[in-house]
Amino acid sequence: MLYNPPCAKTRLDPTSFVRLADEVPTLIGIKVPGGDDAWFGRMTDDLGTRLAIFVAGHALASGVARGAAGSYSNVACLNPTGAVRWYEQMLTDLPAALDVERRLQRFFADHITPLSRQGYCDPALDKALAAIGDWAPVGTRVRWPHRFVSADVVPALRDAARQAVPELLEHAPGQ
Template sequence: MKVKESAASIKGNWATLLLPIENEAINYILLAEQIDYFIAAGVDGIYSNGTAGEFYTQTEEEFERISGLLATKCRVVGMPFQIGASHCHPQDAVRRAQFAATLQPTAVQVILPNWFPCNTQTALIFLRKVESVCQDVPIILYNPPHAKVCLTAEQLRTIFDEIDTVVGFKLPRITDEIVATGLPQVASIFVAGHFLATDAYVGAKGAYSNVCCLGPKATQTWTQQCLMLDPQALETEQRIQQFMSEEIAPFILEEGYCNAAVDKFMATMGIWSGITPTMRFPFESVPAERLEKARQAQKALIPGFYQ
């Protein structure tokens, strides 16, 4: 049970690596610069190969190179880091987790098997296998809203209790049902970034943050306010949610762009990143000509996040 104790240290504003894509290839120079920026910005941690990191498009060679680059840079400065070992193919997910564990990250992130909707027993079988190859490295179960199966509160509690090295979850929100299980008191639960101020009051420990794509430094300051339950954080959250609702959500809900395309678009809005909105095949990129309108709204509603 000692691994469970590490949940207390996994909290705050975790910045996601975004893949700089040029002619379908990853620009590793820009990727390294992105890591350096996050370190200089003083974020609570950095994670790789999540949804926004386009893990589903990476070859194994690319996965290992990205993971190694992140681990090397973070270890030099003592920056916490997590490696997303997610894969739509469960056997490859296990192999990725095994490799990730050799880099001694703060935690390894995985998703549930993807093709057949997975019940509790299948989830436990899969996670026990991941646990067996991770050598006591903590595991975060990545279960965002677009997962094929979004686990119930009872399922989440069962997984936490049954798998010794599962220390936390990425979820959309902390619901009343989750609160009733007592899980927020013992697990590291991360929620969607634009709900962090509200959900911090019911035990959210941080965000694998879409908001961080807009401005890592401002998001770091705001996250600290959220976790201190500063009422000002709620006012900022209202403006962030207005911006997201009016300028960002329509790309997904009305125009059909994927979540990662929107995250890249938000990162391109500011000047902190050298990334472009370009997605890897087969997903569409939000056109760069849509940037200016969104930038003007960003400056009007959340000017501190324009970086």
Template sequence: MIALKADQIKGNWATLLSVWNDDSLDICRVKEEIDTLIDMEVDGIYSNGTTGEFHCQSEAEFDMISECLAEKCNKTGMPFQIGVSHMSAQISLERLKRVVHLAPSAVQVILPDWFPVTDEEAAVFLKRMAEASEGIGLVLYNPPHAKRVLSPEEVGYLSGEVPRLVGLKTAGGDKSWYDSMRKHIPNLSVFVPGHLLASGIQEGASGSYSNAACLNPAAAQRWTDQMQYDMDSSLELEGRLRQFMDNYIVPFITEKGFCNGACDRFMAVVGGWADVGSRMRWPYRSIPETEAPRVRAEARRLVPEFFK
């Protein structure tokens, strides 16, 4: 694939979920999942994010997933990004070096995540990654649980220091956050949570590495396309998606202590679009699939568009 510029990274990007058979990677089911996402014609696919469990993969497993995704996407012309993130800067750099030849559209990185980095250390890290990327753009993944959650102004500083930085994956924020985004990082592709995409697009965001796509990638794509010609209806659907998330998904985190990745994986079970299962890799807990019928019934009631 051709490396994408910031203004070319947009829309609904679906996550590639890891699939575990007991405690081993089931690469056959991962390949089937990639084929399904390609058939659904999403705007792009990315691997090795939080729900892809980059933090739990061996280096051999990372290489296997990355190579499978690249082979299928390069063959079909599907844009794809590879997450080279790791808590260790050294391992992240080595992952990046190993995937450059796969020609991803961009790569996703997190900041080193044991000690919180300073602005200077973050810039030094990203500069080294950019040097190794051989022209492939960097997308900074900065989730709410990162040791260092950056403001738009701080991301703007890094963007000025590292021209190869083309995108930001973030939780977004309120109106003041978007005002700051437009002021400090107008040249980056900014991706916000999937269930907040319509209001995010309205405020100037570029797209989403989408939790809504975990529920149903094809439906998330139809909704994203709808935003181009019917924003009012798209915002109305967003309101129902927010209600579903707040009432039936978020409590698994706030009340029962499951991690975010377990919730995204559970939504794929609720949506039933791929054979990925609810299993998280040890030591993380998985949401029992016995919860799925109850949550699926509420999802069908609130967002029937995601079950067509």
């Protein structure tokens, strides 16, 4: 697996991924932010199924619609059971799953991206998402030298998430 995140110093394009797939036969997949219809079209036209494409969790429905194999899922941090239900919805009712994605992305843009811009690292954001989802007693603390999102902001973020994507936060029996 090759991880080429948005913050990478070198962002690879579809042509580069084809070259890597040709030169590194053990490369089986990529973790990328994804792209628009044209990007996915180039990827699937040039690579076929040689590389599995994994996109950000909050872009999974549109990624699946375009040929992604799965995600590295910040949505599972929010609620693993809700993430599984949402994936199953993608397979049975893609328009509804795309609506969830639209609302989820709005929640991320309004509440999680600002935390990222304040310098919180991905593990701190993942722990904050788990605290927002309230599915396990993990807290928000991460190890030094990283800063953690204060637990004091979690209740307001939880309310915002429940407003945006209540179906992702519903707890399954026994959870």
